[in-house]
Amino acid sequence: MWMHFGVKDLIDVLLVAFFLYQVYKLMKNSGALAIFSGVVSFIVIWILVSQILEMRLMGAILDKVINVGVIVLVILFQDEIRRFLVAMGSHRGWQFFTRLFARKNQGDENESSFVAPIVLACMSMAKKKTGALICIQQDVDLSIYEHTGEMFNADVNARLIENIFFKNSPLHDGAMIIAKNRIRAAGCILPVAQTASLPKEMGLRHRSGLGMSLETDALVIIVSEERGKISVAHNGNISVNISGEELQQILSGERPVTNYC
Secondary structure (H helix, E strand, C coil): CHHHCCHHHHHHHHHHHHHHHHHHHHHHHHCCHHHHHHHHHHHHHHHHHHHHCCCHHHHHHHHHHHHHHHHHHHHHCHHHHHHHHHHHHHCHHHHHHHHHHHHHHHHHHHHHHHHHHHHHHHHHHHHHCCCEEEEECCCCCCHHHHCCCEEEEEECCHHHHHHHCCCCCCCCCCEEEEECCEEEEEEECCCCCCCCCCCCCCCHHHHHHHHHHHHCCCEEEEECCCCCCEEEEECCEEEEEECHHHHHHHHCCCCCCCCCC
């Protein structure tokens, strides 16, 4: 078999490995890793019994279980499958060619009118230990979450962001949603991540930010009220204790969001 192993087979193996790694990351972030490991173990046993050892009776029983199991898996992992498809369809790499020229022409404008005010506001709130939760829409529409709070249509402004999250503001406990370089809503309710992998010192804001990043492809900025630290969640990953420069790089697409860096 190895004598005929070529470039095509290498690409095939790499694609399968990449797919399994993405599924593993998705299951790890959603807290379903134990179930996924059990499913993989069962599949390995099925291949061993049916294909390698050729046990007819046991193989026939496992074949029936596998046939029904596909439907069970779709029901059991429906949330994870939906998140995987959202991540696949909204990944920035797919929109590279369609956005190439727009980014080239508008990059400097976005940097000054959109990224800079958010970074300044977050740094100021972190210094004052003012809690904040800011969702920046990417490709998945966030209208359903906008309607859980107060609707806005305002320019992204550092002072306005700080005023909304001021502790005596009626909207400070909810999340702000920014879409198409505009503040679209504030005081919004976000889904809360149920994963047990988050440290205990991370409260409801961090769990809401991570939950939003699991449900959508939004970039979510979290400013801790207790510690005065800035974190960013994206696609089920969360970077904590980041600096203003690192935040600017993430918002500009120059730096990925990785777990607990």
